[in-house]
Every structure is written in structure tokens, then in C-alpha cells.
Amino acid sequence: MENAQVQGPAHAQAQGQQHPIGVYLKIWALLFVLSTASYLVDYFHVQSYLRWTLIIVFMLLKAGLIVAVFMHMMWERLAMTYAILVPPLLLMVLLAIGAFEADYTFLTRGTFFGPSATLPAKHK
Amino acid sequence: MTQTVMPSSAESLPLPEGLPGAVADWSSDQRAFKNVPWGKAMMWIFLLSDTFIFSCFLISYMWVRMSTTAPWPNPSEVFALTLFGKNIPLILIAIMTFVLISSSGTMAMAVKFGYEKNKKMTFILLLITAALGATFVGMQAFEWTKLIAEGVRPWSNPMGAPQFGAAFFMITGFHGTHVSIGVIFLIIVAIKVLRGDLDHQRPGFLTGRKGNYEMVETMGLYWHFVDLVWVFIFAFFYLW
Numbered sequence: 001m002e003n004a005q006v007q008g009p010a011h012a013q014a015q016g017q018q019h020p021i022g023v024y025l026k027i028w029a030l031l032f033v034l035s036t037a038s039y040l041v042d043y044f045h046v047q048s049y050l051r052w053t054l055i056i057v058f059m060l061l062k063a064g065l066i067v068a069v070f071m072h073m074m075w076e077r078l079a080m081t082y083a084i085l086v087p088p089l090l091l092m093v094l095l096a097i098g099a100f101e102a103d104y105t106f107l108t109r110g111t112f113f114g115p116s117a118t119l120p121a122k123h124k
Numbered sequence: 125m126t127q128t129v130m131p132s133s134a135e136s137l138p139l140p141e142g143l144p145g146a147v148a149d150w151s152s153d154q155r156a157f158k159n160v161p162w163g164k165a166m167m168w169i170f171l172l173s174d175t176f177i178f179s180c181f182l183i184s185y186m187w188v189r190m191s192t193t194a195p196w197p198n199p200s201e202v203f204a205l206t207l208f209g210k211n212i213p214l215i216l217i218a219i220m221t222f223v224l225i226s227s228s229g230t231m232a233m234a235v236k237f238g239y240e241k242n243k244k245m246t247f248i249l250l251l252i253t254a255a256l257g258a259t260f261v262g263m264q265a266f267e268w269t270k271l272i273a274e275g276v277r278p279w280s281n282p283m284g285a286p287q288f289g290a291a292f293f294m295i296t297g298f299h300g301t302h303v304s305i306g307v308i309f310l311i312i313v314a315i316k317v318l319r320g321d322l323d324h325q326r327p328g329f330l331t332g333r334k335g336n337y338e339m340v341e342t343m344g345l346y347w348h349f350v351d352l353v354w355v356f357i358f359a360f361f362y363l364w
Contacts, residue, residue, distance in 0.1 A: 017235070017239065017341060018236065018239050018240070019236065021233060021236055024229060024232040024233055024236065025229070027229075027232075028225070028226070028228075028229035028232075031225045031228070031229075032222065032225060035218070035221050035222060035225060035358075038358070038359065038363060039214065039218045039221070041363065042200050042213060042214050042362075042363055043213060043214075051363075052364070055359050055363045055364065056359065058359070059355055059356065059358075059359035059360075062355045063352055063355050063356070066228065066348055066351060066352050066355065067348075067352065069232075070228055070231075070232045070344075070348045070351075071344075071345055071348045071349075071352075072341075076160070077139070077145060077146070077149060077157070077158055077159065077160075078141075078142060078143060078145055078146035078149075079145070079146045079149035079150055079156055079157060079158070080157050080160060080165065080168065082146055083156070083157075083168075083169075084168050084169075084171075084172055087172060088172070088175050088176070088179070091176070091179045091183070094179070094180075094183050095183055095186070098183045098184075098186055098187045098190075099186070099190065101187065101191075102186070102187045102188075102189075102190035102191040103190060103191075105191035106190060106191045106192075106193065109191065109192075109193045110193060113193065
């Protein structure tokens with residue numbers, strides 16, 4: 001990894017994306033460790049906010065390693081990195097709209113479909 | 125600017141780095157993505173669009189899960205298997221995760237050996253990647269069969285919220301389709317490598333484009349993306 005960084009992004013691309021095999025093996029091992037960790041979150045029944053935080057942290061670390069190293073994004077020029085990685089941030093807007101709307105739907109369902117929250121499902 | 129005309133003349137003048145480099149690339153003539161084969165840039169843009177598709181699925185899943193008044197089935201129990209007389213929670217999904225990550229590792233190494241023009245190693249690693257991908261799809265088929273036998277349908281299931289089945293079949297089905305297409309794509313590239321199509325720049329049967337080892341990297345981008353999507357499905361659908 002150090003080798004590739006010394007070479008610099010432009011140089012690395014001039015000969016195609018060539019990096020020592022050790023980089024891939026290390027990241028592979030790291031992904032195994034992170035996957036095991038996220039599985040253990042479920043195995044040991046960690047609940048509530050700690051569970052959600054751990055799941056998201058392990059998920060983002062895994063996603064980051066795959067994109068940065070396996071997909072070579074850390075060695076690409078910034079023009080490309082920004083073009084690919086910035087647009088998905090817009091999804092946060094959709095996520096927020098979805099969360100507000102779902103919350104509202106849940107409240108109206110509770111109000112209009114009987115006092116008990118489990119009733120509508122039993123009727124179907 | 126002469127260096128923007130042909131990618132081969134990129135060495136003639138050093139391109140600016142960092143943020144000034146990004147501005148210069150985007151404001152230059154003809155090519156915004158310097159030093160990248162166009163097939164690779166296009167694959168990235170396709171993957172960006174696919175990111176939006178899978179994000180729509182996952183956000184819809186969040187929507188139905190948050191808004192349902194029925195209890196959500198516990199994935200830890202739904203996907204448990206009895207192995208060696210013990211009931212292990214979520215074990216099938218954990219094994220599938222490891223299989224897919226391993227295939228990503230072998231794919232990354234295939235790309236590396238491809239650029240070294242090591243035909244034999246590239247071919248072997250591509251085949252291992254395809255085999256691991258096929259194993260993943262097989263395990264998914266087993267999982268589907270098991271759930272369908274237990275009465276899970278896209279409109280109802282015996283465990284709780286009916287939306288569970290809809291989200292499950294939609295998300296894992298679309299992901300499984302991506303893996304299956306990837307396996308076919310991998311086998312095609314592996315055959316091209318073995319035949320020496322990439323060494324001799326032999327035109328492809330469909331598009332007639334000349335073969336080169338950058339194709340292996342473009343293939344790799346697609347495959348890593350499939351693994352990347354699984355990371356999010358694993359976190360949000362199976363672990364949440």
C-alpha cells in the first residue's frame with residue numbers, strides 16, 4: 001500500500017491499477033474480521049442503540065474498504081471520485097422523506113385501525 | 125491542451141493533483157475522466173445508477189417496516205439453521221457473507237494478475253470467483269426454498285408483518301439476479317483470458333471491441349459492487 005501511495009495516483013493509472021498482492025490479502029482479512037464482528041452483534045443479542053450503532057459502523061467500514069481498495073477508488077483522480085461518490089448523498093433526502101412519511105402512516109394506522117396495534121394484521 | 129486529445133500522451137505534461145486537478149479535469153476539453161479507460165468510467169456510472177436502484181429498495185423496505193403495525197419477524201430466528209444438533213441464529217446468512225467476501229478477494233487478485241499478463245493465474249482466480257458466486261446463488265436458492273416451504277409469500281407470512289415477504293423477495297431476488305449475471309459475465313471473461321483474446325486484442329463477439337486486460341478490472345468493479353450491495357442488505361435486512 002505504501003508503495004502505491006508513494007507512486008501517486010496519476011502514476012499508478014498510467015500503467016493500469018497495479019498494487020502489491022499484500023494489500024488485497026490484508027483488506028480481505030480485515031473484511032472477514034468486520035463481518036465476524038457484525039455477526040457477533042446478532043449472536044450475542046446486543047439490542048437497541050448499541051446494536052444499530054455497531055451494525056452501521058461495521059457496515060460503513062466494510063463498504064469503505066471495498067470501494068477504496070478493491071474498487072481502487074483511493075487511487076483514482078478526484079474528478080472521478082467526486083462524480084461517483086457525491087451523488088449518492090442525495091439519497092439522504094429520500095431517506096428523511098421516507099422516515100417522516102412512514103412515521104405519519106404508522107400513527108394514522110394506529111388511530112384508524114382500532115386501539116390495539118396488532119389488530120389489523122389479525123383481520124387479514 | 126494537447127494532453128487531453130489522446131490518453132496515450134498523458135505522460136507528456138503532468139496533470140494537476142487534488143482539488144485543482146478535479147477542477148482542471150472537469151473544465152478541460154473532451155475528457156473529464158483522465159487516465160481511465162472509457163469502459164471503466166462507464167461501468168462506474170452504471171454502478172452509480174444501480175446504487176440508486178438498490179437504495180430505493182432499501183429505503184422502501186425501511187418505509188414499510190416503520191409503518192407496519194404488525195410485529196416484524198425476527199430475522200435472527202427466521203434464518204437460523206440447525207447444525208450438528210444445535211440451533212445457530214443467522215448462520216446461513218453469515219456463511220453467504222463470507223463466501224461473497226472471499227469471491228471479492230479472489231476477484232481483486234485476478235485483476236492484479238491480469239495487469240501482469242499472467243494468463244493462467246487470472247483464469248484460475250476468475251473461475252474461483254465464479255464458483256464462489258455460484259455457491260452464493262445456490263445458498264440463496266436454498267434459503268428461498270426453505271422460506272417458501274414455511275409459508276412466506278410476498279403478501280403474507282406466518283411470522284408477522286406481511287411486508288416482510290415483499291421486501292425479502294424483492295431485495296434478495298434483485299441482488300441474486302445481479303450475482304447470477306455476474307457469474308455468467310465472469311465465465312465469459314475467464315474464457316477470453318484463457319483463449320488469449322486480451323493479449324491479441326481480439327474483437328468481442330457482441331460489440332466487436334478489442335480485448336485488453338482493463339476489461340478484467342471493469343468486470344471486477346461490477347463484481348465488487350455486488351459484494352458492496354450485500355454489505356448493506358446484510359446490515360439493514362438481516363441484522364437490523
